[in-house]
Amino acid sequence: MKVLYFAWLRERIGVGAEDVDAGGAATVADLIETLKGRDARYAAAFGDLSAVRVALDQEQAELDASLAGAREVAFFPPVTGG
């Protein structure tokens, strides 16, 4: 699936978008655990999950949401527009 990162998550991880083989990840939280296992950059970016929001196919979702059917997962901090 396509995984996108925005704002300081993008900066900490070092990429804005990548294709990820989610493997056995059933939920967003599973996917985060998989990513955190990759290297220190991901572990740092996902160190404080209270500061991380997620969207599945461009709709806001919860961290325990199922990944079933999702094609695009985006991680970002709480929004600060306006």
Added chain:
Amino acid sequence: MSIRVQTEDFDVGAEVAELTAGRADIGAIVTFTGLVRDHAGSGGGAELIAAMELEHYPGMTEKALAEIEAEAHQRWPLQATTIIHRFGRLSPGDRIVLVVAASAHRQAAFDAAAFLMDYLKTRAPFWKKEETPDGGRWVDARCEDDAAAERWRKG
């Protein structure tokens, strides 16, 4: 209903003129314009900001704004609305966001404009990074904004 996400500046007067052109049923227009402040935070004496970089999530941004706009039209008898949000590099004093709400009467226009801004600030995927003398810093979400959006919850 009109939504634009763009790097270019906008002209508030021109947007209002376009919205009202050729019609006389609109009795009230409320516009809100957000500008880049030159200081971080809300109080005086805070850090000086040289510039601001606005990032967004193309695709989801337009979708989120369309949902917010549609909800405003469900809640109030609006004849027209416009939402414009800029992204990219902005300087202090630059316009960032415009919300226009048009209705037959003022209360719906006032309320809808406030609702659109409160929901935009908490639901539209934009992120601000301030350039300060100490380097770049991502702006933190404010709980006051969550509280402002919360007051529109039904029931």
